[in-house]
Amino acid sequence: MSDSVVNLKQLSKSLGLSQTTVSRALNGFPEVSEKTRAKVQAAAEKLNYRPSPSATSLATGKSRIIGHVVPVSEHRMINPHFSDFVAGASDAYAEAGYDLLIRAALPEQEADIYRDFASRNRVDGVVVHGPMVHEPRIKLLQSIGLPFVVHGRAGDEEHSYSWMDVDNRSAFEQLTHYLIELGHRRIALINGLESMNFARRRRLGYETALSDHKLPVDPDLVTSEDMNEPYGYRSTRRLLEASSAPTALIYSSILSALGGLRAVNEMGLRPGKDISLATYDDRLSFLQAGDGAGQSSYFTSVHSSIQDAGRRVGEMLISQIKDKNSAPKFELWKSQMDIGKTTGPPR
Amino acid sequence: MSDSVVNLKQLSKSLGLSQTTVSRALNGFPEVSEKTRAKVQAAAEKLNYRPSPSATSLATGKSRIIGHVVPVSEHRMINPHFSDFVAGASDAYAEAGYDLLIRAALPEQEADIYRDFASRNRVDGVVVHGPMVHEPRIKLLQSIGLPFVVHGRAGDEEHSYSWMDVDNRSAFEQLTHYLIELGHRRIALINGLESMNFARRRRLGYETALSDHKLPVDPDLVTSEDMNEPYGYRSTRRLLEASSAPTALIYSSILSALGGLRAVNEMGLRPGKDISLATYDDRLSFLQAGDGAGQSSYFTSVHSSIQDAGRRVGEMLISQIKDKNSAPKFELWKSQMDIGKTTGPPR
């Protein structure tokens, strides 16, 4: 009730015990007698004792904070994908008594920020977002010795660090395969930025399916950009207005799929009839409904919840922080395919 | 280059100066001679000196961290609105040398978390998100003495705390007015949760416009829920399938407007022709395009960038933290109206 706060010294004095004993009692050290511990805990509660994070951090070298550095460039990393990921991660952190810290940074500052994070333990670990095909942050963090988990994977040395990823390649292979089976021959891929590893994998999956069916890979049918709604709209219009338009389009994100849907509607084409649309779906929460009436069940898609991914990455990172010299852990999640209303045989 | 890091003591020893002088030189105290300061700065750079945040925090009582507590309930606060706000805020923080901290919490824990934040200065201030009509957090924070800025306003005592808000009421009055002028008589409002102050204000604006034109306020035409896509879809369908359907719908968020658009398309209605849709638009970045081809220019809307709001709230909070006993500051932003393609006279 009271807003007055007490420190260790005051608390121990009020108990007639030393700070050492009180500290040990509160932190669950086994040598403290149960009777003492109970008394201490009761008094701590009553006097509203809360340890000072900075003092604890200074003494232990642990901050109980997880860092996320987000680039502020043209390709902003803060978008609905990020926020859903963060929702999951912060949940996992809170459960374990950690806080989430965000630092906005220009891309060229990023390395320095990691050094800063590590050198004075502002954070106990970081999550690496949006790994590129060749990802310099990984060896940097390794050399610094700052614990980290990658959301996704980089192109090489997958066994030297911890990561959690979805099966981007097989997901897109499956989606493409499905469209081919429906009879489509010209299938476009509205991909994310292919400097990012996930996008490269998705393209590989797409190309693999085409090749398996002896279909040509037409570079004019593939676009690569930051995934947002206008991009989906723009590229869809351009592709469909071209001379040899595709009969089906695959989107790397439901955000661009939404843009594609808008384009298609505007052109008077009926999804699933005149044109087929399929997408990767991160199950973004603002599109989700309990009754399954959200966009997610509308689109034909492969999906995996990015919020769940955030939670899992958070858990992995915390367990790694707690057991510093544990071996790297990897987790590859299978995406699930759902047939929605937006695909059908070509006209 | 080197990852080795040096502390104040080592740095000052290497310079043959006292820690005091070095500290003062680095922190811009005027009494240090420029020659000394230059030498110190050069050495700090060279030896890769970085002050320890926990030590600094312990000594000064300042953490240089801004807290955001986000409820993890059914009505998640982490959504695209939040992430755009955070993008702006974290930018402002980074510029001022602050970090952003997120703590997920059950609603009933929130009060305790604020106490925790304040008592041991884990954070120097907080942003209050989603103020309700009656907002207990405000007097709590005031009694605790933790600096805060409200994004939005609570219903009462607007002059006792700092806030930044948009003119929700007049924005919705204007939008409704416009639709009435077009000839609409039955206008629905797909509102946010009316326990939230912004939603109540929006409804007031809507009702004011109706009353001004001697139009009845039909409660069946107003819905109030968490703003997401499925909600927009569901309520739009329900309203349009009813016996006396509205000819125009106003959405409190582009997320639900997107759902409404989906419903309307599905029902074979042409937006702007058979049915009119208007929305409040927070200019969410994932819907924005440089070329103006995003959803934002498509919908008839009143808009104001929530990312800019985040930046501004961040600035306000930091300036308040720096000047503790400054008077409360208020900022009310005017939203701008844009006529898009989704409105027209009723059929």
Added chain:
DNA sequence: TTGTAGGCGTTATCAT
């Protein structure tokens, strides 16, 4: 202009 010394609130190492 610079330096000395104590304090911020914990944890951890030795003792006892």
Added chain:
DNA sequence: ATGATAACGCCTACAA
């Protein structure tokens, strides 16, 4: 099982 005491790394009176 409990207690003194020295870190942790910085800031800041107070002195010089």
